[in-house]
Amino acid sequence: AKFYQKRYISLFNRVDLANGLALGTSLNYEKRNDLDNNTSYHFFGGRPASNRPHGQTGMMPDHKALTAGITLEYTPQYYYNVWRGRKFYQKSDYPTISLSYSRAFGGKNNSSFDKIEASVTQDIRLNIFNKLSYELNAGLFTSSDRTYLPDFKHFMTNELFMTGKSLHNSFSLLDNYTYATNDKWLQAHVTYTSNYLLLKQIPFMQGYLFNESLHIRTLWLPHLNHSEAGYSIGFGDLGRIGVFVGFRGLEYESTGFTISIPLLNFR
Numbered sequence: 001a002k003f004y005q006k007r008y009i010s011l012f013n014r015v016d017l018a019n020g021l022a023l024g025t026s027l028n029y030e031k032r033n034d035l036d037n038n039t040s041y042h043f044f045g046g047r048p049a050s051n052r053p054h055g056q057t058g059m060m061p062d063h064k065a066l067t068a069g070i071t072l073e074y075t076p077q078y079y080y081n082v083w084r085g086r087k088f089y090q091k092s093d094y095p096t097i098s099l100s101y102s103r104a105f106g107g108k109n110n111s112s113f114d115k116i117e118a119s120v121t122q123d124i125r126l127n128i129f130n131k132l133s134y135e136l137n138a139g140l141f142t143s144s145d146r147t148y149l150p151d152f153k154h155f156m157t158n159e160l161f162m163t164g165k166s167l168h169n170s171f172s173l174l175d176n177y178t179y180a181t182n183d184k185w186l187q188a189h190v191t192y193t194s195n196y197l198l199l200k201q202i203p204f205m206q207g208y209l210f211n212e213s214l215h216i217r218t219l220w221l222p223h224l225n226h227s228e229a230g231y232s233i234g235f236g237d238l239g240r241i242g243v244f245v246g247f248r249g250l251e252y253e254s255t256g257f258t259i260s261i262p263l264l265n266f267r
Helices: none
Strands: 004-018 021-034 063-074 079-083 086-091 096-104 112-125 130-146 184-194 211-221 224-234 240-248 251-260
Antiparallel strands (some): 063 096, 112 130, 130 184
């Protein structure tokens, strides 16, 4: 991970307008400045690695960002329970649709952009043993007069082989920063999970509790089309290990594996 310093004030509110329909609003004020390694000693010799994110060679100038955002999220026929006066959503047979708009108000050296984003997510129970999950996400910067790396759209990646992120909606073979964009994008994640897929077809394996998943992911940018296909085994979302093959367009690009332990994700 690479870092910049941010001092900020953040306000956020979320309210139910109707059952399954939520409105979120936010206001953020940030002071940002660049950070770089100041270490001169490397244990194995040579020069310490730069703290610059991939593809970023120049200093990010000190600047400010005043950003406001609004998000509408709707899930039809969303069942819920009430406990101690609080509403807890449980399940729905329909997808969750969200639409958001954010604007950074420009000024001298300040971030200035407009961004819209839409998403659709759903878990479909095919039968008692099989489930299909998908997430579609698309957006664009309708204006990007002045954007800095923190303003870009960043995609969920697992650049390290061990991660706290779910394998259902993250990329295993993309680095953290190279494909961040201030233009337009489209990403899709599809996961098919089964209690009886490949290994579970072997009789002596059927007594174990793990399940198996097939994953397909793709990211489209104006200058890039990256796709991944993979297979994982694990215990639901408690922990999984998977192997993935990546393609750029139709050409093979790389192979890797990921261990996912969501308990490690404290964010």
